[in-house]
Amino acid sequence: MKLIFEKSITDRGHEIFPSTDVPEYKLDSMFLRNKKLHLPEISETDVSRHYTELANRTYGVNNGFYPLGSCTMKYNPKLNEEIAKLPGFSDIHPLQPEYTTQGCLKVMKLAEKYLCEITGMDYLSFQPAAGAHGEYTGLKLIRAYHNERNDEKRTKIIVPDSAHGTNPASAAMAGYSVINIPSTADGFVDITELKKVVGEDTAGFMLTNPNTVGLFDKNILEITEIIHQAGGLNYYDGANLNAIMGVARPGDMGFDVVHLNLHKTFSTPHGGGGPGGGPVGCKDFLGKYLPLPRVMEADGQYKLIYKNENDDKAEYSASIGRVKEFYGNFLVVVKALTYILTLGGDGLKNASENAVLNANYMMNQLIDIYHMPFAGPCMHEFVMSLEELKHDTGVAAIDIAKAILDYGIHPPTMYFPLIVHEALMLEPTETESKETLDNVIDILKKVYKEATTNPEDLIQSPKKTPIGRPDEVKAARKPVLKYNFD
Numbered sequence: 335m336k337l338i339f340e341k342s343i344t345d346r347g348h349e350i351f352p353s354t355d356v357p358e359y360k361l362d363s364m365f366l367r368n369k370k371l372h373l374p375e376i377s378e379t380d381v382s383r384h385y386t387e388l389a390n391r392t393y394g395v396n397n398g399f400y401p402l403g404s405c406t407m408k409y410n411p412k413l414n415e416e417i418a419k420l421p422g423f424s425d426i427h428p429l430q431p432e433y434t435t436q437g438c439l440k441v442m443k444l445a446e447k448y449l450c451e452i453t454g455m456d457y458l459s460f461q462p463a464a465g466a467h468g469e470y471t472g473l474k475l476i477r478a479y480h481n482e483r484n485d486e487k488r489t490k491i492i493v494p495d496s497a498h499g500t501n502p503a504s505a506a507m508a509g510y511s512v513i514n515i516p517s518t519a520d521g522f523v524d525i526t527e528l529k530k531v532v533g534e535d536t537a538g539f540m541l542t543n544p545n546t547v548g549l550f551d552k553n554i555l556e557i558t559e560i561i562h563q564a565g566g567l568n569y570y571d572g573a574n575l576n577a578i579m580g581v582a583r584p585g586d587m588g589f590d591v592v593h594l595n596l597h598k599t600f601s602t603p604h605g606g607g608g609p610g611g612g613p614v615g616c617k618d619f620l621g622k623y624l625p626l627p628r629v630m631e632a633d634g635q636y637k638l639i640y641k642n643e644n645d646d647k648a649e650y651s652a653s654i655g656r657v658k659e660f661y662g663n664f665l666v667v668v669k670a671l672t673y674i675l676t677l678g679g680d681g682l683k684n685a686s687e688n689a690v691l692n693a694n695y696m697m698n699q700l701i702d703i704y705h706m707p708f709a710g711p712c713m714h715e716f717v718m719s720l721e722e723l724k725h726d727t728g729v730a731a732i733d734i735a736k737a738i739l740d741y742g743i744h745p746p747t748m749y750f751p752l753i754v755h756e757a758l759m760l761e762p763t764e765t766e767s768k769e770t771l772d773n774v775i776d777i778l779k780k781v782y783k784e785a786t787t788n789p790e791d792l793i794q795s796p797k798k799t800p801i802g803r804p805d806e807v808k809a810a811r812k813p814v815l816k817y818n819f820d
């Protein structure tokens with residue numbers, strides 16, 4: 335497919351403004367562009383076709399099955415978009431007087447209340463714009479807590495090796511050193527290893543539960559207690575809450591801080607870089623460190639509380655400050671609240687139960703063919719290892735992922751979690767029907783068979799997509815993101 339600049343015909347002309355009927359104002363030459371602006375010269379019809387062609391090449395949940403593990407690519411109800419589009423939400427300015435935005439402030443307060451209920455936290459800030467951003471913010475809360483107690487020797491964050499890569503990265507960004515602990519052979523936190531590293535220098539512990547191999551750690555109360563006994567705090571990576579919404583709460587598992595990805599579990603479409611929402615919730619004793627401004631309610635009136643920079647004795651002076659301009663991605667909060675209100679408490683629970691059911695169904699239908707390194711039942715996702723297949727046939731996890739592209743299926747998460755070799759991680763989500771799952775199961779079985787009978791052919795896949803096998807390293811390290819006019 336040609337780029338729009340390659341479709342441009344020089345001097346075709348693309349005047350879109352009518353000639354002016356008021357006197358022209360001549361700008362000083364120092365303000366003028368010294369090169370002609372690069373605009374493609376192309377007719378409106380062709381512009382429209384160009385972007386339609388691009389849109390048709392984009393793959394999303396509205397095109398088909400998208401089992402990207404850990405990312406929760408579920409169907410996002412269109413109703414949420416409709417509500418977020420209402421002018422009272424979308425045509426406002428962040429600096430408008432509070433009395434004109436009472437409804438918006440109420441949305442934030444209500445969403446905070448429900449998300450606290452869902453996570454078992456007491457307060458929540460919507461400022462962080464993504465999961466990793468939430469982790470960073472949450473770790474800053476932990477740091478503020480230790481610092482205020484003059485407990486500055488706590489410089490280490492413990493992270494299991496099954497963690498999402500953002501966990502150690504955020505801990506390092508927040509100024510901590512990271513201690514990695516191995517998991518047990520069956521995929522859980524190794525309590526013996528944990529006990530070996532925990533101590534007076536432990537600032538905190540980060541965990542996802544269910545973890546990134548799709549397993550719920552039943553020792554969670556013991557684990558969080560070990561950290562608390564040592565004086566550390568527990569951080570819950572709740573980027574993906576799709577297995578436990580309405581069923582279990584991080585706050586009840588002994589966690590002090592949590593972040594959620596509204597763009598995963600709470601139905602904001604994601605991919606392509608945002609906008610997202612990574613709100614951070616915390617227990618009561620950490621509330622005073624949360625970023626400001628926060629929404630407060632008194633007598634049915636909502637107002638924003640800011641930090642008083644000139645008075646470090648003031649009530650909110652302990653706040654870590656801002657982590658983003660204004661209040662976070664507000665329309666993402668509107669969508670999350672709409673989602674919560676449409677489903678209700680029972681509906682959210684039901685969504686989680688179906689997410690777990692769908693994952694277990696798929697896993698059990700595939701278990702005779704694909705190797706599952708961890709015994710089930712799984713939670714919202716499961717991991718397969720293609721190590722044996724690769725050994726026997728040369729067909730690797732990436733080849734299976736590429737092969738299913740020809741059947742119109744988005745690849746699962748590949749080579750993650752790092753503790754499983756040749757990993758494919760599938761998260762079907764609750765919004766897929768049994769018929770869709772059955773179809774995908776058949777395709778995965780078929781592709782596996784091809785891998786064993788005709789591996790040379792299979793590793794040529796995909797054959798039906800616009801691009802076959804790009805150089806993945808080059809695409810990641812040397813992306814060409816702009817048109818070179820010279």
Ligand SMILES: *Cc1c(COP(=O)(O)O)cnc(C)c1O
Pocket residue numbers: 404405464465466467498500542546571573574595610612
């Ligand atoms: C997606 C994810 C993150 C990171 O979220 P971003 O919004 O991409 O920064 C962190 N932890 C887990 C477990 C995730 O699945």
